[in-house]
Amino acid sequence: MPKVGIRDVARLAGVSTGTVSRVLNDHPSVTDELRARVRRIIDDLGYMPDPSARSMRSKVSRLIGIVIPDLTNPFFSELVQSAEQAAASHGYNIIVMTSFDDAAKEADRIGQLTSRKVDGIILVPSNNFHTLKLPKALPIVVVDRLMPGYSGIASDHRNGVRLGVEHLLKLGHRRIGFISGPRHSVPANDRLKGYLDAMGQPDDGGEIQASSLIAEAAFDYESGRSAGNYLLARARSERPTAIFASSDQQAIGCMRAAHDLGIPVPAALSIVGFDGIPLSSMTTPRLTTVKQPIQKIAAAAVAVLLNKQPTPGIGHPILLDCELSEGETTSSPQPD
Amino acid sequence: MPKVGIRDVARLAGVSTGTVSRVLNDHPSVTDELRARVRRIIDDLGYMPDPSARSMRSKVSRLIGIVIPDLTNPFFSELVQSAEQAAASHGYNIIVMTSFDDAAKEADRIGQLTSRKVDGIILVPSNNFHTLKLPKALPIVVVDRLMPGYSGIASDHRNGVRLGVEHLLKLGHRRIGFISGPRHSVPANDRLKGYLDAMGQPDDGGEIQASSLIAEAAFDYESGRSAGNYLLARARSERPTAIFASSDQQAIGCMRAAHDLGIPVPAALSIVGFDGIPLSSMTTPRLTTVKQPIQKIAAAAVAVLLNKQPTPGIGHPILLDCELSEGETTSSPQPD
């Protein structure tokens, strides 16, 4: 079966290849009548334009690259999945690449994507500080882990955390502990600010106020557990009645810590997480958490790359609202 | 900055474009000396061949498509990540697509990939029975959920489960419960067979032997929990001393059930899971599980598509060995 090309279509329709091309690209200057005829032939023949030839001439690949640190992280895999959906709705496809939080690999991946002539890149930068020279020519949108000096899209971590902490305050909690993320992570610091906002402690931009109710930890399960232990292993009157964790994994680790200490959740301890990963609804009891609008982030990133939406200016990232997802780990505090 | 093309390289090196092309493609008939000179110029200029132009003429896109039901499933996200690694090591890139277990979407995605001229497709078919007409021309390798009538690659579920059950037998367990997967899932049935193998019950290929120690359930957490409840809510002398779950999520749900019933793990109940997802090492105690060789599966799939490895014949899938990962949820049974 000799594959059908644009010339075959043109011949059958009795027009020139140029006209067929214009039909394919919805160029306005084609008669409706002609357009219809060509379309019919295209369908009949099952003709599909060759993307390589197309891209070679037009410099448009209808391909978007996405570079993330780790696909097995549920947050990122959902991000990729959402981006794929959003891109597909515009006729675009996604090339995924993993950087493993390695700056060199990351640069290499971006180079590959550049030479592939993708039409844009969605980047979640690796955590290691590094001078990433982004190719000027290519539209890149930084997502989630905003880089100072680059514009990007993320959820509004600060207000999101505030939302969760305010929920606890509204329930009557006053001694609210906070499990923070790693000190040098931008989103982690934003979350901390949200906590301080809600607790009424002014963020003076300087040294973090040494509060015995704040524990620093990595975002993972085990770190959350030991941070929980740290916050909970004290006399009942000084122990927080609620804990806000900077990630769901931390929160789940913290639940474990509470359990091991014989502290019932939510009766004696309320816990709120952050992220809204699928696992959060699989715990017992179901975790109350602040959900990041991953789909919206992905959709916005794609929209920006495709110029359906203005690119956010440097220093003025698009921040999308988080949402409180009430589970079963929060209740009013017991009277002492 | 005028972009550098193959002609520029050729001119600078004092050779023809043909020669440069052959250097690029490691064609043998180029003098070492010339090859070196051309390579130098290429580096100096930072020349990168245009993949579109390349692919147009050579019909090779260096692109592999991967279609999976759901990227947020940890098993699949790890599969994609591994495939990306394997492909990258051969100079290939990955286009991901999600079918959401919808046959129509799946067919559409495969069509898109075909028209993109990918060099091959890795497919994890959706669970809905359907007549999937795979394009003949394109190399496709079916992974994990093998389809009868198609050849593919998967882990050896049957022997994997046997491994886990034999581990329990070796520890001295005799009443070993089994949480099965959904009745119509091919891998679920393979796993069940492995259990029956190990337990010495011949698989007559007919109706599943009604054993009170087998519980059917979906692969998720909640189903595992209720299956666990079902198996454990009985007199101690009839209660299994160990349970093998067909997925890690089931196993974790089962741990929860045991906990709620006041049955200590592993003291009074050993539990083994299946899959080896990251979460399995985050539970307390750490889950003993049978690990699927996801990386090997991905590597093999890529190798087959790239003709580095013979395509498995229909009915003769490549089966890769699982591995027992000993955690803390197994021990010898208590004396009654």
Add this chain to the structure above:
DNA sequence: CCGCGGTGATGAACCGTTTCCATTGAATGC
């Protein structure tokens, strides 16, 4: 000494589109 096979390199054709320019015919302006 000449023809011959084989190697390494050349230059042009070629891949399948898009896009530019020329052309045509119709509509518009004067």
Add this chain to the structure above:
DNA sequence: GCATTCAATGGAAACGGTTCATCACCGCGG
């Protein structure tokens, strides 16, 4: 009614590589 504009289409160049037919050159056997 004729020049001018403009919209619609045709034809061909262009895109940036790969590959094919060809050729020059070299060593070697007859």
